[in-house]
Amino acid sequence: MKPWILGLTGGIGSGKSAAAAHFIQLGIDLVNADQAARWVVEPGRPALAQIADHFGADILQADGSLDRAALRARIFQDAGERRWLERLLHPLIRQEIIEVLARATSPYAILESPLLIESGQSQLCQRVLVIDVPEAVQISRTVSRDGNDEAQVRAIMAAQASREERLAKADDVIVNDRDLAWLQQEVERLHRFYLTLRGGQPQCTNL
Template identity: 50%
Template sequence: MSSIMRKTVIGVTGGIGSGKTAVTDYFAEKGITIVDADLASRVVVESGRPALSAIAERHGSDVLEADGSLNRRQLRDIIFKNDNERVWLEQLLHPLIRDQILLELQEAHSDYTVLVSPLLVETDQHVMVDRILVVDVPVEMQIERTMTRDGMTEEQTLAIIKKQASREQRQDKADDLVNNSGSLEQLHQQLEALHQKYLKLVK
């Protein structure tokens, strides 16, 4: 944790389709500031940003929409088929995303702050948090939820899951764990207990 950040930061992570949004929605309703690494990753490739120019220069206009914004689906197809391109993109974007996240964390004013990121344990983002909360579901449920939500094929979903940390790796890193394979009410019961725990930590 950087000394310039005074607030306690809880990192929330989980595989694709695990229900991270349901978790952060609950904390947000309690007045907790949510910093979303996925949203930060979108900010750094907005039109006019240097990162978008670098991506377009490398891959051509195919990765741009008609309005000049990033065609994320096209770029995703490229990097999942080519590890070298994935590594290049990560080296370009990860430092920029980190800077954007730090900026948002420093501007947060709630009792504690939540940083939600699907790649919290895979990248150095975990050093920005004081505790890691893992949202856990069976892999079969990840696949089912992602296919339903995003209209992706099982093959595409499995490709993303394989690029992420395994369920066991995330569990090993967890300070706190919530099981999201049940009802929303059951999830909320777990989260309320954690919310009270985190409030006590920051007093």
């Protein structure tokens, strides 16, 4: 039976990657949209040449690969540039995701994406799980984890859907404001529930 698709999302610093890792440990096939985004801009892929033509050769590293830090700095300073990049990459990323999900063999499969709502990738999913934390926790976790300053973290958050927008699209929510063991317990609880679903929805029974 073809697996149904769970969309997994959350803002930066929410812990969605830790949740995704535990779903994988439980045997669930997963495609990471960020990884798909890296695949479509690898050297030799057409998207990379278009990015270099648009932003200039200084967006490339010496080995010809994309300088992600330089690109990130450019697009978060200019919303117009960010929109140009999204128009180029989102259709390519979507196709990459579809191809990977088509090879999934677990009872359900997961699309993990920080931009699940904003990019329209949620349309590929039958159900959405949001890993949620207060914004102050997002900022403190990301600053300590990545070494970014608070202003850069806030700029990244501003480019993502708001907490309210994500929660409005959620079928399931984990509020990840405790420790990793608790998060893993919540993932296991939802996993057991998801195994009972068909097409991402509970089955009706005729009484």
